[in-house]
């Protein structure tokens with residue numbers, strides 16, 4: 551991870567890495583099994599949602615971005631459910647066509663969600679997080695792991 555990159559740029563980079571993992575699976579040639587990349591992208595996306603909800607959104611909300619954060623949390627809930635379906639599909643070995651349907655749903659959700667984060671929320675992040683919160687987020691981006699059993703706010707029953 552580049553210490554010279556802004557938090558906004560680092561968060562955007564995660565979006566791109568996750569998108570490429572999904573794309574690798576979707577665009578795989580016949581017989582080329584890229585399920586591992588899809589699984590990695592699913593795990594990376596859950597971790598990304600965690601770090602946003604635990605380490606980014608609270609500061610943005612405190613700085614007055616209540617409505618945008620509310621919308622992002624709702625969308626995380628929708629994305630989380632798609633991830634559950636996709637993961638269950640991979641684990642139970644459903645056919646590729648079905649997994650591609652879930653991938654298309656996920657890509658549609660992410661296109662709209664990530665664009666809003668990148669245009670509205672991320673540009674505020676570097677200015678709003680305290681030094682301590684910034685250090686915590688940078689450390690987590692470099693090597694943090696999703697806590698066992700964690701689910702996003704809108705997925706907790």
Ligand SMILES: [Fe+2]
Pocket residue numbers: 599602622626663667
């Ligand atoms: Fe998000």
Ligand SMILES: [Fe+2]
Pocket residue numbers: 561565598602664667
């Ligand atoms: Fe994000």
